[in-house]
Amino acid sequence: MKLTFGIVVFPGSNCDHDAQFVAETILGHKARLIWHKEGSLGDVDVVVLPGGFSYGDYLRCGALARFSPVMKDVVRFAASGGVVIGICNGFQVLTEAGLLPGVLLRNSSLKFVCDYVHVRVENPQTRFTGSCRPGQVLEIPIAHGEGNYFAEPDTVRKLEEDGRIVFRYCDASGTVSEEANPNGSIRSIAGIINERGNVLGMMPHPERASDPALGHTDGKKVFDSIVESFVPALV
Amino acid sequence: MFHSKIVVTLRKSILDPQGKAVQHGMHSLGYEAVKNVRMGKFVELQIDAVSMESAESITREVSEKLLANPVMEDVSFTVEEEGR
Numbered sequence: 001m002k003l004t005f006g007i008v009v010f011p012g013s014n015c016d017h018d019a020q021f022v023a024e025t026i027l028g029h030k031a032r033l034i035w036h037k038e039g040s041l042g043d044v045d046v047v048v049l050p051g052g053f054s055y056g057d058y059l060r061c062g063a064l065a066r067f068s069p070v071m072k073d074v075v076r077f078a079a080s081g082g083v084v085i086g087i088c089n090g091f092q093v094l095t096e097a098g099l100l101p102g103v104l105l106r107n108s109s110l111k112f113v114c115d116y117v118h119v120r121v122e123n124p125q126t127r128f129t130g131s132c133r134p135g136q137v138l139e140i141p142i143a144h145g146e147g148n149y150f151a152e153p154d155t156v157r158k159l160e161e162d163g164r165i166v167f168r169y170c171d172a173s174g175t176v177s178e179e180a181n182p183n184g185s186i187r188s189i190a191g192i193i194n195e196r197g198n199v200l201g202m203m204p205h206p207e208r209a210s211d212p213a214l215g216h217t218d219g220k221k222v223f224d225s226i227v228e229s230f231v232p233a234l235v
Numbered sequence: 236m237f238h239s240k241i242v243v244t245l246r247k248s249i250l251d252p253q254g255k256a257v258q259h260g261m262h263s264l265g266y267e268a269v270k271n272v273r274m275g276k277f278v279e280l281q282i283d284a285v286s287m288e289s290a291e292s293i294t295r296e297v298s299e300k301l302l303a304n305p306v307m308e309d310v311s312f313t314v315e316e317e318g319r
Contacts, residue, residue: 107252
């Protein structure tokens with residue numbers, strides 16, 4: 001049985017086809033692009049909110065995408081336990097939609113950063129990291145101007161306690177430091193999950209590091225983990 | 236017809252790197268007296284409402300639901316009746 005990845009396309013999404021390529025060509029599963037005006041996601045197993053600049057980042061990143069018709073069904077899908085991954089702009093949309101806590105502020109450097117970074121797997125027991133080792137360092141690119149994760153101290157403490165900080169920026173050896181933090185994120189947070197563990201938001205782009213032809217494949221571990229998390233259901 | 240003016244600013248507890256950069260620019264121009272700069276957004280609305288109360292409540296609702304994200308921003312507004 002093959003999984004179906006439903007990739008939501010907002011006006012201004014630009015990583016939608018990359019995600020589709022990874023799902024179909026790299027993973028060998030099925031993918032469908034879902035225009036944001038569709039009222040329903042249809043029959044999908046995984047929802048991807050891709051990177052890009054939905055609505056031109058007008059007002060705030062992700063603020064307007066949140067009101068796209070399809071988002072009602074994304075919220076329903078997430079509430080029913082469906083797997084949702086928001087990448088970069090997708091992460092911003094998830095916070096604006098209230099599916100994940102906190103917000104992505106302007107990078108502390110005020111600069112758009114497009115570079116390979118290292119992230120450390122802080123929790124390998126999620127549906128998105130199950131094929132990673134604890135503390136494994138992944139090299140995955142980022143490309144954003146607003147990736148500076150912020151939340152109230154109480155919220156951050158709760159995320160920490162519950163193991164919901166999934167990825168943290170680090171150096172190649174896995175050490176978390178201010179120097180290795182590309183955007184000023186509080187506690188070097190690069191990715192978090194919701195309470196139930198079925199919704200992930202991350203600023204790095206795993207879909208850009210999944211094809212061996214592009215030189216990096218660490219991002220594929222995120223997609224492999226998602227697929228493996230369905231294995232009991234697939235056999 | 237009513238006219239709303241809405242100001243959205245980053246919350247005081249949140250570092251405003253854009254404001255800091257602008258402040259540095261002012262210091263380079265010689266305006267050392269400027270001790271703090273906070274950047275924000277200014278939004279104007281024209282509202283067809285039956286009363287001031289209704290215009291105010293519409294302004295408040297769109298401010299809280301859409302124009303400002305309470306995790307990082309504060310919002311304030313004034314509403315005036317046009318042609319008065």
